[in-house]
Amino acid sequence: MSQIATLLVIDDEPQIRKFLRISLSSQGYKVVEAASGAEGLTQAALARPDLVVLDLGLPDMDGQQVLRELREWSPVPVLVLSVRASEIQKVEALDNGANDYVTKPFGIQEFLARVRALLRQAPQAAATDVAPSFGPLTVDLAFRKVTLDGVEVALTRKEYALLAQLATHPGRVITQQQLLKDIWGPTHVDDTHYLRIVVAHVRQKLGDDPTAPRFIITEPGVGYRLVGPEQG
Incomplete structure (x- = not known):
């Protein structure tokens, strides 16, 4: 991408957010964090990220609900990062609008490759006017x-x-x-x-x-x- 991509990480585990912040920042990305679903939706509107990394097990609302609400107004690429490994959960997330799904624990190199792939596929996804x-x-x-x-x-x-x-x-x-x-x-x-x-x-x-x-x-x-x- 010609400009620095902004990534929003929605995860309630501080250690995961710290690990992702360090890993993503080392690749030149700007990282915004949210520890709950409601905060994540707000940050998605305010920060206008180029990609969202979403955990499904959030304290205030299920990540699947976050996906559904986000998809009502934003086409931003979403990479689900969750401990839930069942096929049913993966299919539900993809049906709800997720672009990719990675299960925890995960390899950081594969994760970064999936991030790069999603950013290449939809470089203009976050450019939608939020108040047409x-x-x-x-x-x-x-x-x-x-x-x-x-x-x-x-x-x-x-x-x-x-x-x-x-x-x-x-x-x-x-x-x-x-x-x-x-x-x-x-x-x-x-x-x-x-x-x-x-x-x-x-x-x-x-x-x-x-x-x-x-x-x-x-x-x-x-x-x-x-x-x-x-x-x-």
Whole structure:
């Protein structure tokens, strides 16, 4: 990478964080640390890391939940580093959006090689704007807050996840199947009625008339895209 990469390490074990900080710093990386899931999500928003190293056994929330919440607004590469070695845990982490999985104890040279590989694969992953605006509508991905004309809009978890997914790819059509997979999981890709209901609720809260939408545009039979009023 042309500039110094920032890596966020989310792990509640001080000795592991120290070991990783020394090892990663020796390779020229900037290291940011977090000892809990909540702190990790906050640092992911504030530090805008190029890669996240995530432990699954955190004191306040499971690392799988951290992954799911992070993926609602950030495409940053995630390398899971965990003592959990079962295939079920690995598959769940990958389904939740992890890019790679390393089990503890681990060899530092292999770990560093996997870090380099992930940074090469997605050098622009952390460049996403964390508060994209669509005219009077702003989706603050860092703080999970949506405002319309400066007033916060109260959304349910699924409603926010939908809007955040669309806001992450402004103007681009996101297919129904992709939205269902990302928000409800891979077993719900055919449950399009779930999606229609949530889209209807979000439109209602945004005052977005489906017959003349300002924000959420339906591409019949394909999916949805989020635009500003001047683009609709």
